[in-house]
Amino acid sequence: MTLVDVEIGLRRQRGALDLQDIVESAARFLEDAPAIEIIRWAAATFGDRLCLTASMSDALMIDLVSKVKPGVDVLFIDTGYHFAETIGTRDAVQQVYDVNVINVRPSRTVEEQERDLGPRLFGRNPDLCCYLRKVEPLNRALEPYLAWVSGIRRDESPTRAGIKVVEWDAKRQMVKINPIARWTQTDVDNYMADNGVLINPLHYDDYPSIGCAPCTRQVAPGEDPRSGRWAGMGKTECGIHT
Numbered sequence: 001m002t003l004v005d006v007e008i009g010l011r012r013q014r015g016a017l018d019l020q021d022i023v024e025s026a027a028r029f030l031e032d033a034p035a036i037e038i039i040r041w042a043a044a045t046f047g048d049r050l051c052l053t054a055s056m057s058d059a060l061m062i063d064l065v066s067k068v069k070p071g072v073d074v075l076f077i078d079t080g081y082h083f084a085e086t087i088g089t090r091d092a093v094q095q096v097y098d099v100n101v102i103n104v105r106p107s108r109t110v111e112e113q114e115r116d117l118g119p120r121l122f123g124r125n126p127d128l129c130c131y132l133r134k135v136e137p138l139n140r141a142l143e144p145y146l147a148w149v150s151g152i153r154r155d156e157s158p159t160r161a162g163i164k165v166v167e168w169d170a171k172r173q174m175v176k177i178n179p180i181a182r183w184t185q186t187d188v189d190n191y192m193a194d195n196g197v198l199i200n201p202l203h204y205d206d207y208p209s210i211g212c213a214p215c216t217r218q219v220a221p222g223e224d225p226r227s228g229r230w231a232g233m234g235k236t237e238c239g240i241h242t
Contacts, residue, residue, distance in 0.1 A: 019174070019175055020168050022175070023166055023167060023168045023175055026041065026045075026166040027164045027165060027166045027167060030165050030166055031164070033165070035064060035179035035180050035183070036067070036068065036179075038165050038166070038177060038179040039064060039068045039069070039149070039177070039179050040068050041166075042147060042149060042177045042179075043065075043068050043069040043072075045147070046145075046146050046147040046175070049144070049146040049147065050069070050072070050145060050146070050147050050148070050149065050177075051072065051073040051074070051075055051142070051145045051147075051148050051149070052065050052072055052073065052074050052075070052099075052148070052149040052150075053074075053075045053076075053077075053138065053148055053150055053240075054074050054075070054076055054093075054151070055076075055086075055210065055211070056076060056082075056086045056087075056089040056090045056093065056200060056210075057086075057199075057200050057203070057209070057210045058089075058192065058197060058198065058200055058203070059089070059093050059096070059097065059197050059198040059199070060151060060180075060188060060191060060192055060197050061149065061150075061151040061179075061180070062074060062093055062097050062099055062198075063097065063195055063197050063198075064179065064180075064191075065099075065149055066097050066098050066099050070098040070099075071098055071099065071100055072099055072100065073099075073100050073102055073145075074093070074099045074100065074101045074102065075102050075104050075138065075141050075142070075148075076090055076101055076102065076103055076104060077104045077105075077133075077134050077137055077138055077141075078104065078105050079106065079133040079134060079212050080105075080106065080110040080133065081110065081122070081133065081212035081213055081214055081215075082212060082213065083200075083202060083210065083213045083216075085200055085201050086200055086210060088201075089198060089199075089200045089201075090103075092198055093198060096198060097198075102141065104137045104138060104140075104141040105137060106132055106133045106136070106137045107136070107137070108132065113132065113133075120214075122212065122214045122215055123214070126215060126230055126233050126235055127235065130238040134238050134240055135238065135240055138240060139171075139172060142172055142174065145174065146174055146175060147174055147176070147177060148169075148174065148175075148176055148177070149177045149178075149179065150176060150177070150178055150241065151178075151180055152178055152181070152241055153178075153180055153181055153182075153183050153184075154181050154182065155183075155184055155185065156225075156226065157226055157236055157237075159236060159237055159241075159242060160241065163178050165177070165178055165179065165182070166178075185225075205218065206218040206219055206220070207219065207228065208225035208226075208228070209225050209226045209228060209229050211229050211230075215229065215230050215233075216228055216229055217231050
């Protein structure tokens with residue numbers, strides 16, 4: 001019996017309390033650990049019940065996690081609104097890295113959503129659009145897992161400043177691992193250059209933060225890197241990480 005089997009049994013018997021205990025101790029123990037050590041802990045603890053989510057803005061986390069856990073499941077939310085460059089990056093990732101890319105799709109196609117809710121929902125109600133095309137599909141896709149790895153960092157925005165390297169995802173009742181939470185943009189740039197990481201070509205065209213095409217614009221020099229997301233809508237997060 002593996003540690004993961006034990007954790008599954010405990011979760012069934014006493015709910016999520018035991019996993020939460022693991023989270024609290026791991027968050028303290030791993031706070032100053034290198035990202036690769038955090039990933040090793042996650043892989044050893046959760047085995048095949050661990051997955052990685054990726055927006056295909058770059059392959060940094062894919063590169064990191066696949067070095068520790070080859071063949072890891074990578075969940076990519078195919079919203080139907082992605083830039084062609086993002087889809088191209090996804091396709092390149094499948095060829096270059098030893099990972100299993102799983103395309104996660106909303107329950108409605110873009111055409112079905114427009115038929116049911118009207119055109120350009122992303123402009124009229126971006127929160128609902130993000131929920132239907134990102135949050136709800138990801139919630140469904142995460143159900144088979146006990147833990148998921150994300151690439152969010154504390155320096156990206158005020159809403160992410162308090163994240164821990166290991167934390168309890170209360171909405172989904174599972175463990176969330178943020179191995180590069182403490183990294184700066186300089187750390188990211190250095191790792192990607194040193195390791196030849198695949199990057200979405202839109203980054204070279206002034207798109208430092210890449211989401212769906214209708215809700216992402218180019219960023220001028222000196223602007224906040226995430227200012228191109230949902231510009232003018234008073235929105236800073238899609239809801240996946242909040």
